[in-house]
Every structure is written in C-alpha cells, then in structure tokens.
Amino acid sequence: MNQKPLSISANWQATPYALVFLLLFLIPLALILMVSFWNFNDYEIIPAFTLRNYIAIFDGCGSLNEYGDVCVTFKTYFATLRMSFLVWLVTLLLGFSVAYFLAFHVRSANVQTLLFVLCTIPFWTSNVIRMISWIPLLGRNGLVNQALVGAGVVDKPIEWLLFSEFSVVLAFVHLFTMFMIVPIFNSMMRIDRSLLEAANDAGASAWQTLWNVIVPLSRTGVIIGSIFVITMVMGDFVTVGVMGGQQIASVGKIIQVQTSALQLPLAAANAVILLLVALMIIWGLTRLVDIRREL
Amino acid sequence: MSNKKYAPKRASGYLPLLAIFVLFVIFLYGPMITIFILSFQGTDGGLTFPLRGISLHWFGKLAEGLGVVDIAAALKRSLLLGLVVMLITVAFSVLAGLAFRKKLCGGNALFYVTVASLIMPSIIVSLGIGLQFRLLDNGMKYVLEAFGATSMLESFGTSLGMFTSALGAHLTWTLPFGLLIMFAVFNRFNRAYEEAAADLGATPWQTFRFVVFPLIAPSVVGIGMFGFTLSWDEIARTSQAIGDVNTLPLELQGLTTTVTNPAIYALGTLTTLVSFVVMGVTIAAAMWLARKRK
Numbered sequence: 388m389n390q391k392p393l394s395i396s397a398n399w400q401a402t403p404y405a406l407v408f409l410l411l412f413l414i415p416l417a418l419i420l421m422v423s424f425w426n427f428n429d430y431e432i433i434p435a436f437t438l439r440n441y442i443a444i445f446d447g448c449g450s451l452n453e454y455g456d457v458c459v460t461f462k463t464y465f466a467t468l469r470m471s472f473l474v475w476l477v478t479l480l481l482g483f484s485v486a487y488f489l490a491f492h493v494r495s496a497n498v499q500t501l502l503f504v505l506c507t508i509p510f511w512t513s514n515v516i517r518m519i520s521w522i523p524l525l526g527r528n529g530l531v532n533q534a535l536v537g538a539g540v541v542d543k544p545i546e547w548l549l550f551s552e553f554s555v556v557l558a559f560v561h562l563f564t565m566f567m568i569v570p571i572f573n574s575m576m577r578i579d580r581s582l583l584e585a586a587n588d589a590g591a592s593a594w595q596t597l598w599n600v601i602v603p604l605s606r607t608g609v610i611i612g613s614i615f616v617i618t619m620v621m622g623d624f625v626t627v628g629v630m631g632g633q634q635i636a637s638v639g640k641i642i643q644v645q646t647s648a649l650q651l652p653l654a655a656a657n658a659v660i661l662l663l664v665a666l667m668i669i670w671g672l673t674r675l676v677d678i679r680r681e682l
Numbered sequence: 683m684s685n686k687k688y689a690p691k692r693a694s695g696y697l698p699l700l701a702i703f704v705l706f707v708i709f710l711y712g713p714m715i716t717i718f719i720l721s722f723q724g725t726d727g728g729l730t731f732p733l734r735g736i737s738l739h740w741f742g743k744l745a746e747g748l749g750v751v752d753i754a755a756a757l758k759r760s761l762l763l764g765l766v767v768m769l770i771t772v773a774f775s776v777l778a779g780l781a782f783r784k785k786l787c788g789g790n791a792l793f794y795v796t797v798a799s800l801i802m803p804s805i806i807v808s809l810g811i812g813l814q815f816r817l818l819d820n821g822m823k824y825v826l827e828a829f830g831a832t833s834m835l836e837s838f839g840t841s842l843g844m845f846t847s848a849l850g851a852h853l854t855w856t857l858p859f860g861l862l863i864m865f866a867v868f869n870r871f872n873r874a875y876e877e878a879a880a881d882l883g884a885t886p887w888q889t890f891r892f893v894v895f896p897l898i899a900p901s902v903v904g905i906g907m908f909g910f911t912l913s914w915d916e917i918a919r920t921s922q923a924i925g926d927v928n929t930l931p932l933e934l935q936g937l938t939t940t941v942t943n944p945a946i947y948a949l950g951t952l953t954t955l956v957s958f959v960v961m962g963v964t965i966a967a968a969m970w971l972a973r974k975r976k
Contacts, residue, residue, distance in 0.1 A: 396784075397780075397781040397782075397783075397784035397785060397786040398781070398786065398787060399781075400777045400778065400780050400781035401777065401778045401781035401782070401786055401789075401792065403773070403774045403777060403778075404774045404775065404777065404778035404781075404792070404857060404861065405778075405788070405792055407774065407850070407853050407854070407857060408792070408795050408796070408799060408854070408857070410850070411811060411814075411850035411851070411853060411854055412795065412798075412799050412802075412807065412810075412854050413795065414814060415807065415809075415810025415811045415813065415814045416806070416810055418810060418813050418814050418817065419806065419809060419810045419813060422813055422817075431820075481702070481706065484699060484702045484703075485702065485703055485706050487699065488699040488700065488702065488703045489703075492696055492699060492700070502703075505707060506706075506707070506710065508961070509710055509711070509714070511907070511911040511912075511915075511957050511960075511961055512714070512911075512915065512953075512954050512957045512958075513914075513915040513931055513934070513950070513953050513954065513957070514915060514917065515915075515917065515931055515934050515935050515938065516714070516717070516934070516950040516953060516954055517713065517714065518938075519717065519938055519946060519947075519950060520713035520714050520716060520717040520950065521713050522717075522729055522730070523713075523716045523717060523720055523729060523730045523731060524712075524713055524716060526729065526730055528728075528730045529730050529731075530716075530730070530731060533730075533731070561709065561710070561713070564706070593695065614801055615801060618801045618802070618803055619803070619804075621803055622802075622803020622804060622805045622806060622918075623803075623804075623805075623918070624805055624918070625917050625918055625921075625935060628935075629935065629938050633939065639803065639805045642805050642806075642809060643805055643921065643922070646808075646809050646812065646922045647922075651809075651812075651813055651816070654809055655809065655813065658805070658806045658809050658810075661803060661805075661806065662802075662803075662806060665803060669801075
C-alpha cells in the first residue's frame with residue numbers, strides 16, 4: 388500500500404475522463420464539420436474543399452416543385468419536427484402528471500422512492516425489446532385488433548396501429564417519458580412546501596397554485612426533460628426504423644442510410660444541419676423561459 | 683421533512699392522477715409482460731396470442747442461432763464489452779468526480795462537454811467516431827505504403843472494432859451518467875469525516891481508501907450498473923462505429939425485420955433477464971456496502 392502522501396493534482400485525476408471526451412467526442416465532431424466540406428466518389432472520400440454536399444441537400448429547396456411540394460430535405464425536417472413536437476407534448480403532459488402525483492400526492496417517503504424506481508426500471512432494459520413488445524398488442528392479429536373486431540367496433544383489423552407514424556410516436560412516449568419524469572420530479576421535490584401552504588392560505592385555488600407556483604418552480608426540470616426528449620427524437624433512427632417498419636423518413640434515418648452507403652461527406656453535412664437545428668431549438672427553449680421570467 | 687406536513691388537498695386531483703399513474707405503469711410494463719409470456723409460446727404458436735401450449739422450444743431455437751446470427755457469440759461479446767465499459771466508467775468517473783471537488787482548471791468546460799455528450803443526438807456521435815476511425819485507417823495505410831511495409835499493409839484491415847471505436851462510443855454515453863452521479867454523491871457528502879481523518883494524521887491515500895471510498899461505495903456500485911446496462915442495450919451510438927462484428931442489441935435490431943417467430947421474444951426475455959440480474963446484484967451489493975458502513 389502506498390504510504391507516501393499522494394499529491395496527485397485534480398488535473399491529473401480528471402485527465403483520463405477529459406481525454407475520452409477530447410478524443411472520442413470533440414475531435415469526431417470537428418471531423419464531421421471538416422468532412423462535410425469534402426468531396427467523395429463511389430469508392431472513397433476526397434479531401435478537397437467543396438460545397439457540393441450542402442448544395443445537394445438543399446437542391447430545389449428554393450422554390451416549390453411542379454406538384455407544389457417542398458423539397459425532400461424540408462419535407463423530412465417538417466416530418467421529424469412534427470414528430471418531435473407530438474412526442475414532446477405527450478411526454479411533457481404525462482411526465483408532469485406522473486411527477487406531480489409522486490411528488491405531492493404520495494406522502495410516505497418510502498412509497499415515493501419505490502414508485503419512482505418502478506417508473507425508472509424499464510430505462511435499464513433494452514429499447515428494441517421494448518419496441519418489439521408492442522407487436523403482440525398492435526399487430527394485425529394483436530390483442531387490440533382482436534378486441535376491437537371481437538367487440539364489433541370495426542369489421543376488419545386496423546392496419547395503422549403498427550409500423551406507422553402512430554406506433555413510432557407511441558414507442559417514443561413509451562421510451563422517453565422517463566426522461567421527463569426524473570428531472571421534473573427532481574425540481575418538484577426541491578419546492579419549499581411552505582410556498583404551497585402560503586398559496587393555499589392566500590386563497591389560491593388548486594389550479595392557481597399549480598399554474599402560478601408549481602409550474603414556474605418546476606421550470607428547470609421541464610426544460611431539461613424537454614431538451615432530452617426533443618434531441619433524442621430529432622436524431623433517432625432506431626425507433627423510427629423498427630416501429631415504422633423501415634418506411635418512415637426522419638433526419639436521423641437519412642444520416643444512417645448515407646453512412647451505411649459510405650456517402651460520409653453527405654452524411655456529415657446532414658449531421659451539421661441537424662446539429663444546428665437542435666441547437667436552435669435548445670437555445671429557443673432556454674430563451675423562452677428567460678423571457679417569461681422577465682415579464 | 684417538511685413535505686410530510688403538507689400536501690395539496692387530497693381532493694384536488696388525487697383520483698384522476700392516481701388513475702393516470704396506474705395506467706402509466708401498466709403502459710410501461712404491460713407490453714414487456716406480454717412478450718415474456720409469449721416467449722414460452724408452444725411449438726406451433728405464433729407472434730401473437732393465443733398461446734398454443736407452453737414450451738421452452740423458442741429458447742432452444744435461440745441456442746441454435748437465428749439464421750446466420752450466432753446469438754451465443756454476440757451475447758458473449760456484449761457481456762465482455764459491457765464489463766470493460768463498466769470498469770472504465772467507474773474508474774474514470776470516480777477520479778473525475780474527486781477532481782471536481784478541488785480546484786480544477788477547465789472544470790466548467792469539461793462539465794459543459796459532459797452535458798453536450800449526453801444530449802447530442804446519438805447518430806451524430808456515432809457518425810463522428812466512425813468517420814474518425816476510417817480516416818485513421820486511411821492515414822495508417824498511407825504511412826505503411828510510404829514505408830513500403832507491404833506485408834503489414836496487406837494484413838491491416840481496419841481500426842474500427844469492439845474495443846476501439848465501439849468502446850469509445852459507449853464511453854461517451856456512460857461516462858456523463860457516471861460523473862453526474864458523482865456530483866450528486868459529493869453534493870451530499872460531509873467533509874467533516876475527511877477533515878477528521880486528516881487531523882488524525884491520515885495520508886490523502888489513507889483518507890480516500892479508508893474514509894471517503896467506503897462512504898461512496900454504494901453509489902460507485904450504482905455507477906457500475908449504469909455503465910454495464912447502458913452499454914448492454916446501446917444501439918444508436920454503436921451502429922456506425924463498429925466494424926464487422928455486432929453486439930447483441932445490434933443483432934437484435936437486425937432480427938426484428940427478418941425473424942417472424944417467437945424466438946425473438948425469447949431473445950427479448952433473455953436480455954431483459956440479464957438486465958434484471960445486473961440490477962438485482964447492484965441493489966444487493968449497494969445494500970451490503972451500506973450496512974457494512976454502519
């Protein structure tokens with residue numbers, strides 16, 4: 388055992404951790420930016436500056452085409468953004484309700500911990516398993532269709548339950564609500580309970596207390612949760628692939644397909660654009676709140 | 683605890699919220715339970731209900747391998763990778779956690795990078811690492827060519843692989859969780875113990891080994907669990923940053939489009955069991971360590 392007084396400085400202790408992020412996060416990001424301006428052919432990428440990739444992505448985006456549609460890139464981004472918005476809205480409402488119930492209605496600290504853990508356990512299991520576990524429920528011969536046909540609600544099985552935008556959004560909600568619950572619950576647990584008492588004493592209704600006290604004080608949790616959910620949905624390709632039956636377009640899916648086809652500079656350019664859009668949303672989210680606070 | 687004294691009047695939304703909570707838990711666990719049941723589907727059974735008998739038939743199919751996929755080999759690879767990721771995650775994040783308690787130059791920047799890595803869309807991280815190692819390959823080939831090392835050039839395949847690029851991709855995902863857990867631990871840590879040890883003449887190493895470490899040990903076990911389970915299930919960051927071999931979840935993802943029998947549920951049950959065993963071991967170990975501390 389080492390008997391000498393160790394004087395390892397903090398910088399040395401943080402070095403292995405910092406190196407991982409320098410070598411495997413910051414440099415790769417810089418490389419993406421660099422390669423997005425490179426050329427490529429069928430066999431290899433060519434280190435020569437070109438705007439070709441960006442031009443290819445936005446080709447025809449300046450105007451509507453002859454059918455009155457926007458270009459593919461815009462279409463894909465609209466679809467992805469719409470999906471992100473839907474998932475965000477549902478996970479926010481659901482996550483907030485669950486967190487509120489846990490934080491304010493469950494009175495025993497032990498029960499609270501137990502229920503909280505119950506909500507988080509699935510996070511440590513495989514996402515793909517959780518996706519395919521919808522097949523026996525939503526498939527053409529799944530439980531839902533069996534029940535609906537059996538009850539005479541529909542004549543023949545509903546097709547859009549599985550491998551559709553519906554099932555993709557459902558799976559996202561299933562997978563990501565936990566990312567809302569945890570930060571919002573954390574914020575709510577920090578709220579000084581005497582504030583609620585004060586609101587109550589001052590004659591605020593339950594809704595007024597919720598809207599004017601709890602919601603503003605849960606702000607940090609809501610923003611952290613929203614950033615998590617939106618960035619994960621924006622860049623996803625696994626859920627969209629598996630639950631959409633490989634039929635639904637998303638920005639993440641485009642990057643994945645182009646990478647697999649070794650069109651790396653094109654994929655890199657798409658990644659840069661995705662990153663910019665995601666940063667804009669994150670910036671907007673944080674701004675939105677600051678403005679509200681100042682009003 | 684002040685929250686015990688006051689909660690909003692029970693009348694305001696208790697029942698609807700209770701209903702939402704119960705439905706949410708059913709929503710969370712219901713599908714998992716269905717595939718658990720269906721993985722014991724009889725020999726003639728299909729992907730949906732009804733159950734046609736109960737058997738271990740599909741687990742047997744799994745052991746034989748599904749199509750061209752060798753499940754047992756993928757399972758071993760994933761276990762090994764998970765263990766390596768776990769060890770590195772624990773070591774690096776505990777060290778970094780200790781560093782953040784002192785004056786650390788660039789500490790703020792490192793924290794922001796950590797958060798950025800956590801919320802960065804996984805496909806971008808994966809693409810970046812894949813790109814990096816491919817460029818490295820090109821560089822290596824260029825250098826070998828320049829030195830005329832023809833035989834080495836011929837035997838050189840790619841630097842992409844399980845314990846190079848894939849390991850790195852996993853670490854960008856597990857380490858942030860490790861560091862954030864360390865922050866949570868040290869935020870609640872009472873420095874008086876350390877100061878007492880130092881006053882009694884303990885060296886920094888002794889203070890860490892006999893005072894600080896036993897106190898944080900249960901959380902360190904938790905970091906290990908995060909490291910293993912996150913790696914065990916990771917797909918998005920690995921997908922573009924792995925060479926010819928695949929991890930179990932990647933194989934599983936591929937199988938979702940090709941396998942149309944309950945063997946895939948059996949695989950689901952199996953991987954979920956591994957996750958649960960790891961969680962169980964973690965909780966047991968953390969409780970044991972916490973009791974030992976007293």
